[in-house]
Every structure is written in C-alpha cells, then in structure tokens.
Amino acid sequence: MRGRTPFFMTQRSWLGALGVYRHPRVVGMLFLGFAAGLPLLLVGGTFTAWLRDLGVELAAIGFLSWVGMAHSIKIFWAPVVDRFSLPVLTRVFGRRRSWMLLAQVVIAAALLGIALTDPTEHLWLVAVWAILAAFGSATQDIAIDAYRIEAVSADRQGAMAATYIFGYRVALLAAGAGALHIAAAGSWSTAYAAMALLMGVGMITTLIIREPEVEVSAATQQLEQRVVDYLDRTRHQGLRRNITAWFIGAVVCPFADFLRRYGQMALVILLFIGVFRIADIFMGVMANPFYLDLGFSKQQIANIAAGFGLAMTLTGAALGGLLVMRFGITRMLILTAFLAPLTNLTFSWLATLGPEMYGLALAIMADNISGGMATAVFIAYLSSLTNTAYTATQYALFSSFMTLPGQFLAGFTGVLVEQIDWFWFFISSALIGIPAIVLAFVLARYANPDQARTNR
Incomplete structure (x- = not known):
C-alpha cells in the first residue's frame, strides 16, 4: 500500500532523521494540534473558572463538568466519522477533511454562543453550547487522529505526534492563561469570542491540506466481502438490511x-x-x-x-x-x-x-x-x-x-x-x-x- 512499507531496522543518519520536521504534512499537524487542544479547557478548567467568577453555584459547576466526558465516549460515534459521508462536504473536501471542517465550525459557533450568553440568566443555554463544543471537539479529535495516521508513512508518525503535541500544548496555554488574561483585561465574553476566532487556525489548515490517499488491502476487501455475502443470504430487506450492513461494516x-x-x-x-x-x-x-x-x-x-x-x-x-x-x-x-x-x-x-x-x-x-x-x-x-x-x-x-x-x-x-x-x-x-x-x-x-x- 502506498506509503505503508515497513522500514524495518534500517537506521537513518541524524541529519536525515531531522529532515522529517520539514515535511509539509508534519508542519501542518502543528496547526491541527492547536485546533484540537483549544476547546479542551474552554469546556473544562477555564469554563468552570468563568462560571465561579460570575457566582454560579458549585453544584451546578460540578454537573456542568460532565460535558468533558464526550472525549471519553467518542468510541461510540467514531464508526460514524469513519464510514459516513457528509452531504456535499465529503464530495468537495474528502472523508477526513469534511468531518474536521464540520467539527471546527461547530466548535467555533458554540464558543461564540457561550460568549454571547449570560450564564447567570440562561445557564441552561450555556450548558447546551458547552455540550455542543465538547462533542464537536471530540469529533474533531477522531477526524484529526485518522488524518494523522493516513497522511504519512509509519516512520513519520513519531514526528507527526511531536508537532501535534506541540500545537496542542500551545493551544492549552492560549485557552488557559491566555483566556484568563483576556478576561481580566476585558470580559469573559471577549475571551470566548477571541477563542472562537482562534478556531480559524484549524479551519484554514483544513482548507489548505490535501486529503490523504489510502487504499484498502486485499485482506480487508475479503473481510468486507464476507459481509456482503452474509447479507445476500439473509431475508433482511430495505432499511433493516442497510442498517445491518452499516453496523457490521462500521x-x-x-x-x-x-x-x-x-x-x-x-x-x-x-x-x-x-x-x-x-x-x-x-x-x-x-x-x-x-x-x-x-x-x-x-x-x-x-x-x-x-x-x-x-x-x-x-x-x-x-x-x-x-x-x-x-x-x-x-x-x-x-x-x-x-x-x-x-x-x-x-x-x-x-x-x-x-x-x-x-x-x-x-x-x-x-x-x-x-x-x-x-x-x-x-x-x-x-x-x-x-x-x-x-x-x-x-x-x-x-x-x-x-x-x-x-x-x-x-x-x-x-x-x-x-x-x-x-x-x-x-x-x-x-x-x-x-x-x-x-x-x-x-x-x-x-x-x-x-x-x-x-x-x-
């Protein structure tokens, strides 16, 4: 498969190995890492600090911290991101980029919604925006992880991980200390609006990068052919057959x-x-x-x-x-x-x-x-x-x-x-x-x- 040949134990020179950080997709992962890290604290530590600063009760803050669980349960909708094609977007941007772009737009819109909502008057609406941001963030993680793996060969995965971590950590600083400084100088609404604007880093990167080209191995094709053969032998028809086929495949x-x-x-x-x-x-x-x-x-x-x-x-x-x-x-x-x-x-x-x-x-x-x-x-x-x-x-x-x-x-x-x-x-x-x-x-x-x- 293209780009997937194992590199065994052959050692490169130090200069040759260092050159991996010049690879365009390795550089691009720096900005995707930033987009992935930015929402985390904005529905976590920074979010709870804002609520407490405005006098929201601790019990309510504790319950609202549950929105972060979206990252722990993302396995439940990862198959949808893996297999479902978004109308129009997938045709224009490809399977991975379409999901990334959709998730980034949802995150930015949710952060802007938080910025424009007063939690002391409409806490329920703030909770809705926070949940939307958390699920958008977890979905973006799924799509970015898939892109990172498919975009380069196995020997470059360490470098992709390194630039991803770098961007991710910088984003944590921006969403943590950066948001707190903006809130102190202006307001929490200004801070969240600024963070919504910073999600543009991820959107621009998604528009610039190319969709990875992947092939399905012969062994995988044989595995999925068994699904087709099984369905041909069943009496399932219509919607039930389509749902069964999707569930088995995904x-x-x-x-x-x-x-x-x-x-x-x-x-x-x-x-x-x-x-x-x-x-x-x-x-x-x-x-x-x-x-x-x-x-x-x-x-x-x-x-x-x-x-x-x-x-x-x-x-x-x-x-x-x-x-x-x-x-x-x-x-x-x-x-x-x-x-x-x-x-x-x-x-x-x-x-x-x-x-x-x-x-x-x-x-x-x-x-x-x-x-x-x-x-x-x-x-x-x-x-x-x-x-x-x-x-x-x-x-x-x-x-x-x-x-x-x-x-x-x-x-x-x-x-x-x-x-x-x-x-x-x-x-x-x-x-x-x-x-x-x-x-x-x-x-x-x-x-x-x-x-x-x-x-x-």
Missing part, C-alpha cells in the same frame, strides 16, 4: 480486522496499551499536592512545574519523534517503558532532599522529557496498529483504552499516600510500571511493529 469489521491481523497477540497488545502510561498517570495525580506538602510555594510550582515543565515536555516530544525516525518504534517503546518508572524515582529523591529548587527542576526535567518522548512514541505505535480502512474507529478504541486503567488506579493514590510516605509512594509508582517493560519485550519478540507486515 462496528464489527474494525474489531474483527484487528483480531485477524494479530491473533492471540491482540490481547497482549491491548494489555500493553492499558499499562504503558500507567506509571505516569498514577504518579501525576499526586504531583501538585506533593510539591505543596514538601514546602514549595504556588509561584515556584507555577514557574518550574508548569512553565519549565511545558518546555521540557515539548523537548521530549520532539526528541521522541526524531528517535522514532532514526531507530524505529520498537526500540523506542522499550526505552520509554524503562524511562517512565525510572524518572518517577527522581521524586523519591526529591522527597528526601526537601524544598530545593534545583531538585525540583531536575525532577521535572527528567519526568517531562521522558513523558514527552513516551507520548510521541506511543502515538506512533498506536497509529501503526490501525488499518486505514477503519482508522478512526480503531484509534478511538486504542486511545480510550490507553488511559482507563491508570485513571482508575489513580483514584486510590490519595489513600496510598496516607498509608505510606511520599518516598515510598513514588517507589510504588515506579514498580507499577514494570508490567509495561515486560510486555514491551514480548511485543518486540512476537509483534514487532517495525518488522511485521500487517495488511494495513
């Missing part, structure tokens, strides 16, 4: 395809996806309480953990994309699986050191560089698992499953810290990362993403 086939390509290793892969980031998520929930308990001021935390930490995360993401291009996905999966628990140990060292700024800076540097690398590498790995016939559905499944175990276990971290001190908490957060290391070696041996031809 929902059943993506999962059947994944199981067909990986067989028994499919369960190992899903287990690895679930545990790879578990050490980072488990530790991350307690990071800020740890800094405060240790004696750091809020200003020190903001300057080092937030500002310096962001720079280190972006550095790690860029490095991860470069190393995937240079050495391949498999080696980098093993390396980053080791780095996550090892860098957690730097916080155990910090717990014994006390509130020393150099200790905090070193711990943050180690953790955020490794975290940025791991994110870029893992996105490249998840991208390599998808079949371009079902990109959106399969990637939505993987990305949703990626955080579920870690988020569940993170709920118990407060209880654990109360039972043991901070030093042993971070030791335990490192130990919980061992299964990911073991599974990384298992996958390298039996399901190597750089060597296996997967009929994508």
Whole structure:
C-alpha cells in the first residue's frame, strides 16, 4: 500500500532523521494540534473558572463538568466519522477533511454562543453550547487522529505526534492563561469570542491540506466481502438490511480486522496499551499536592512545574519523534517503558532532599522529557496498529483504552499516600510500571511493529 512499507531496522543518519520536521504534512499537524487542544479547557478548567467568577453555584459547576466526558465516549460515534459521508462536504473536501471542517465550525459557533450568553440568566443555554463544543471537539479529535495516521508513512508518525503535541500544548496555554488574561483585561465574553476566532487556525489548515490517499488491502476487501455475502443470504430487506450492513461494516469489521491481523497477540497488545502510561498517570495525580506538602510555594510550582515543565515536555516530544525516525518504534517503546518508572524515582529523591529548587527542576526535567518522548512514541505505535480502512474507529478504541486503567488506579493514590510516605509512594509508582517493560519485550519478540507486515 502506498506509503505503508515497513522500514524495518534500517537506521537513518541524524541529519536525515531531522529532515522529517520539514515535511509539509508534519508542519501542518502543528496547526491541527492547536485546533484540537483549544476547546479542551474552554469546556473544562477555564469554563468552570468563568462560571465561579460570575457566582454560579458549585453544584451546578460540578454537573456542568460532565460535558468533558464526550472525549471519553467518542468510541461510540467514531464508526460514524469513519464510514459516513457528509452531504456535499465529503464530495468537495474528502472523508477526513469534511468531518474536521464540520467539527471546527461547530466548535467555533458554540464558543461564540457561550460568549454571547449570560450564564447567570440562561445557564441552561450555556450548558447546551458547552455540550455542543465538547462533542464537536471530540469529533474533531477522531477526524484529526485518522488524518494523522493516513497522511504519512509509519516512520513519520513519531514526528507527526511531536508537532501535534506541540500545537496542542500551545493551544492549552492560549485557552488557559491566555483566556484568563483576556478576561481580566476585558470580559469573559471577549475571551470566548477571541477563542472562537482562534478556531480559524484549524479551519484554514483544513482548507489548505490535501486529503490523504489510502487504499484498502486485499485482506480487508475479503473481510468486507464476507459481509456482503452474509447479507445476500439473509431475508433482511430495505432499511433493516442497510442498517445491518452499516453496523457490521462500521462496528464489527474494525474489531474483527484487528483480531485477524494479530491473533492471540491482540490481547497482549491491548494489555500493553492499558499499562504503558500507567506509571505516569498514577504518579501525576499526586504531583501538585506533593510539591505543596514538601514546602514549595504556588509561584515556584507555577514557574518550574508548569512553565519549565511545558518546555521540557515539548523537548521530549520532539526528541521522541526524531528517535522514532532514526531507530524505529520498537526500540523506542522499550526505552520509554524503562524511562517512565525510572524518572518517577527522581521524586523519591526529591522527597528526601526537601524544598530545593534545583531538585525540583531536575525532577521535572527528567519526568517531562521522558513523558514527552513516551507520548510521541506511543502515538506512533498506536497509529501503526490501525488499518486505514477503519482508522478512526480503531484509534478511538486504542486511545480510550490507553488511559482507563491508570485513571482508575489513580483514584486510590490519595489513600496510598496516607498509608505510606511520599518516598515510598513514588517507589510504588515506579514498580507499577514494570508490567509495561515486560510486555514491551514480548511485543518486540512476537509483534514487532517495525518488522511485521500487517495488511494495513
């Protein structure tokens, strides 16, 4: 298939690998990442800050925070984005760009609606706009993820992930600190109107980029032909037959395809996806309480953990994309699986050191560089698992499953810290990362993403 030839273990020169960041689609992903990150806080942290600033009751704010759950349940409508053609738009812009553009218009309109609505008088209408923005944001994520995977070859996926993360993080700054500064200087309505205008970055990018050209493999065609043969043998007719055909093709086939390509290793892969980031998520929930308990001021935390930490995360993401291009996905999966628990140990060292700024800076540097690398590498790995016939559905499944175990276990971290001190908490957060290391070696041996031809 075009652009899908595995690159095995051949190593490029450092200069040749660095050249990946000049690729037009890699550059374009920077702006799509910005569009993806912008709505997140505007229906999350910034949104709740605005409501509380206007005197909205905490109970109402708590209920309104549920709008962010749209990103956690996007797997339910990912098959629609994958298979349904939008009238007129799909014919003009293509399958991926049409959904991106529609989602971006919905987000911008919803943010503008929030800007023009007074929550103290029409809270219900603000809730409607927020829900619309959240579902538009989740839909945009589905379409952008699919585009990113289909637009370039597997060896460029790390770089695509790196520029996506960069744009995404810049957008979080704009929607967080940027919106707060605008609100302080003017009004919340002005802040949300400005954010609606910034969604134009995504729209312009979507109009400029080209729709990716993908082909369906022979194995996938055979799989879908079985659906046609099955329907020919049934007595279903009319609407019932059409709905059955769509459901099997859009929902059943993506999962059947994944199981067909990986067989028994499919369960190992899903287990690895679930545990790879578990050490980072488990530790991350307690990071800020740890800094405060240790004696750091809020200003020190903001300057080092937030500002310096962001720079280190972006550095790690860029490095991860470069190393995937240079050495391949498999080696980098093993390396980053080791780095996550090892860098957690730097916080155990910090717990014994006390509130020393150099200790905090070193711990943050180690953790955020490794975290940025791991994110870029893992996105490249998840991208390599998808079949371009079902990109959106399969990637939505993987990305949703990626955080579920870690988020569940993170709920118990407060209880654990109360039972043991901070030093042993971070030791335990490192130990919980061992299964990911073991599974990384298992996958390298039996399901190597750089060597296996997967009929994508």
